Amino acid sequence: MCDPEQKDLYAVLGGSPSDSLQQLRHRYQQLALKYHPDRLGGENSAESSVKTFLEVDAAWKILGDQTTRREYDLQRRAQELKQDWTVDSTVDLEDMTWETDECECSYSCRCGGTFSVSKEEEMHQGEQSGVLVCCDTCSLTIYVTWSLNKKMQMSK
Structure with missing residues (x-):
């Protein structure tokens, strides 16, 4: 749209x-x-x-x-x-770590913080193949990408 x-x-x-x-x-x-x-x-x-x-x-x-x-x-x-946002880097969802307890994927920031993408955030993206994620500690932002086929497999 x-x-x-x-x-x-x-x-x-x-x-x-x-x-x-x-x-x-x-x-x-x-x-x-x-x-x-x-x-x-x-x-x-x-x-x-x-x-x-x-x-x-x-x-x-x-x-x-x-x-x-x-x-x-x-x-x-x-x-x-x-x-508007300056993106520090692009990370593929497959390169992130699945955290079973939190039901989210995480990726370590160079500051020691964490970038997190929940399953709900992925599902709300519709046809898009990525999402901007901010570090929970500093001001860095990454763009997390995924293939739509892989996303469909994760939702099952």
Whole structure:
């Protein structure tokens, strides 16, 4: 839903994450009227208008529903955090140690602290193949990756 190459859905509607549902609906209606294929005047701009209309409609389908909007906002925020944080290194989940007592994978930090990924965190990542993890002692961050096939095996 929140792909780095994908346009910001709020920007497509000319809004912001702080806009209410009514404000977004109003923006959607204005843009839908402006770019709807039935209202096109010139043939040469028809293709770009239809493309814009489809983008606006797709953005509204996600942002117009509370559940999908919440999911989009969470994925959007996770993407922002990935871009903002300095990642010290990338670690594969297979290189981490499984801690049976805590039901989590751990990896030692150079400061003596620990990076931990619980099974619940892995399962909440959906189709993503990694997660940012902070050290429990210092400010270092690692990016833990896994193959989706391996993740499915661990969940069984």
